[in-house]
Amino acid sequence: MTGPSLPPNAREIEDAVDEALHGLELDPDETAAILGFANEELPHLQTPETSYYVLGSYRDPYVRRLRTVENELNKRLGAYAFVMGDLQEIGLDRLPEFRIRFHLLASYADYVVGVYEQDAGGEVTELGKISETPYFDKSYVLPRDYCWMTSANFDGKPDVVAAAMTISYNADLTDDEKADKLESLVVEAQETGIDVSKQELSDAVSEREDNDTVSYSWVHLNEFRLFELHDRCQPWVGESELRDAVGIVPKPRTHPEWEDK
Known part of the structure; x- marks a missing residue:
C-alpha cells in the first residue's frame, strides 16, 4: 500500500510539526499519518475563502456559544469557519496529537478566534498558544464577563x-x-x-x-488585557452580545491583515 502523496507545501508542514514537537524525530508511519491529515484538511484552508479557526470548549453549555461564533462567521460571504473537533484525527499513539493538529491548523488559518467562559479546560492551553508568536497577530479573543478593572x-x-x-x-x-x-x-x-x-x-x-458563572485567574485576565490593548478583544455578557462581538473579527478580504506585517 502506498503512503499519502507528498503535498506541495510539505516543507512548511514539516516546519509546523517540528515547532509543535520541538524537533522530535518522527517514525515513518507517523510522518505518513500526518501527511494524510494535511492532505485531507489543509486544502480547505488554502482556498480564496478566508478561514477562521474557532477555539473554545466542546462541553455543554459552552459548546453552544462556540457554535454560535462559528455560525456567525460562516454567514459571511467568502468565509470558512471551523472547529478542530469536526476534523479527522491523525491517529498517533506515541505523539501529542492535539499539539500537532493545533499548530497545523493555526498555521494555515487566516484568523484564529477564541471564545472563553472559564479558566479551566483545553481552551486555556490554547489561549497561551495564541497569545505568543507566531499566532498572536492573527488571533482575536471573545471572553465572557471580562473587564479590565479600571x-x-x-x-x-x-x-x-x-x-x-x-x-x-x-x-x-x-x-x-x-x-x-x-x-x-x-x-x-x-x-x-x-x-x-x-x-x-x-x-x-x-x-x-x-x-x-465565569471566574478567571489573574493570568487569564492579563492575557485578555494584552489582546484588548491591541484592539483584538471583545467581551460579552449574553448570547446576543456574543453575536455582535464577532464583528471585531475582520471580514473576508483578499489578504488577511497579519500577512502584511
Missing part, C-alpha cells in the same frame, strides 16, 4: 456588569471585600457617566445561575 475601560453598562461578575465570583475575596469593591465599582462607573446602581449590579449577579 473605570477608563468602561464603555457602557455591560462592561460594568462584567466587572461586577468578576468581583462577585472571585474566590480569593471575602464577602466584605466583594461588597467594598462593588461599592467602588458603582462610584467609578457613575463618574464616567454610566447610570448604574449597586442594586442593579446585585440583581444582575443573582440572576446568573450558579452553574453559569
